[in-house]
Amino acid sequence: MPGKNVRIAAPLSADEIKLREELRADVEMLGGQIGERNLIRYSQLNGAVEFIENSFSRVGLQPRRDTYEVNGHACHNLEVEIRGVRPEIVLIGAHYDSVVGAPGANDNGSGVAATLALARRFAGRPTSKTLRLVAFVNEEPPFFQTPQMGSFVYASRCIQHGDKIAAMISLETIGHFSDAPHSQSYPAPGLGTFYPTTGNFIGFVSNVGSRQLLRRALSVFRAQEKLPSEGASLPAFIPGVSWSDQWAFWQHGYPAIMVTDTAPFRYAHYHKPTDTPDKLDYDRFALVVSGMEKVIRDLAAN
Ligand SMILES: [Zn+2]
Numbered sequence: 001m002p003g004k005n006v007r008i009a010a011p012l013s014a015d016e017i018k019l020r021e022e023l024r025a026d027v028e029m030l031g032g033q034i035g036e037r038n039l040i041r042y043s044q045l046n047g048a049v050e051f052i053e054n055s056f057s058r059v060g061l062q063p064r065r066d067t068y069e070v071n072g073h074a075c076h077n078l079e080v081e082i083r084g085v086r087p088e089i090v091l092i093g094a095h096y097d098s099v100v101g102a103p104g105a106n107d108n109g110s111g112v113a114a115t116l117a118l119a120r121r122f123a124g125r126p127t128s129k130t131l132r133l134v135a136f137v138n139e140e141p142p143f144f145q146t147p148q149m150g151s152f153v154y155a156s157r158c159i160q161h162g163d164k165i166a167a168m169i170s171l172e173t174i175g176h177f178s179d180a181p182h183s184q185s186y187p188a189p190g191l192g193t194f195y196p197t198t199g200n201f202i203g204f205v206s207n208v209g210s211r212q213l214l215r216r217a218l219s220v221f222r223a224q225e226k227l228p229s230e231g232a233s234l235p236a237f238i239p240g241v242s243w244s245d246q247w248a249f250w251q252h253g254y255p256a257i258m259v260t261d262t263a264p265f266r267y268a269h270y271h272k273p274t275d276t277p278d279k280l281d282y283d284r285f286a287l288v289v290s291g292m293e294k295v296i297r298d299l300a301a302n
Helices: 014-034 042-058 105-122 150-161 208-222 246-251 282-300
Strands: 064-070 073-082 086-095 129-136 165-172 202-206 229-233 256-260
Touching: 014 042, 014 105, 014 282, 042 073, 042 105, 064 150, 073 150, 086 105, 086 150, 086 282, 105 129, 105 165, 105 282, 129 150, 129 282, 150 246, 165 208, 165 246, 165 282, 202 208, 202 282, 208 229, 208 246, 208 256, 208 282, 246 256
Parallel strands: 086 129, 086 165, 165 256, 202 229
Antiparallel strands: 064 073, 073 129, 202 256
């Protein structure tokens, strides 16, 4: 579903500027002050837990730890729920761990910062469906796509509880954009023929089964007309398609999509010590999040 090439058409609104500064502050905390956070940097991982919990609490939400153990270490997925009048759930999630050796500003400080910004915007304003915001642990290797991946543990517990997840949106590395020619590459050779070779868009990715959800999200996002977007429903075996927490929800039969700047196919600092807060484009990052607020509002309505 290639999109038309819209540029940032207008300057950011006052709300978008406020959002941009929230995102910047939270990315600087996660990818700057806290830095690398994983089981090897366990105290930093827990520093991130406290930071996320405090951020949720400050807007009147009650974070809950969903805990499991890996090699004797307690690992926590963190969730808040904004109960709607209906039991169906729209779930927004981002992993808060970073890969070994990287401070993870974009991957995935950006996704967590977006989740926190969305929590501030929906707290106290329930939608028809129930909204759940979740920060996942242990997305990165060696847990990636194993039963110890945080989102896998979480999704299997959702099945046990009978949770009706109508839509899951995985926010994965969403802050880097480039207007340089040939700044965008693709996992399969043919895709560059249909999609732009300039990395100035936000990507929406799903497996074939979640195609309808992808189309709906894209159409609402595109109404904003401020930031180019591209969408693709592809077989999950194509490299990159299943490379985040949406995979865990697909494994449990839930519809899920990933929103991403495409990470390794664009971002030179992906999984590197140089994935620092100064590498993000906060204007365009803010437009991603303001657009996603509208998408979520739509999905969580009747
Ligand atoms: Zn990631």
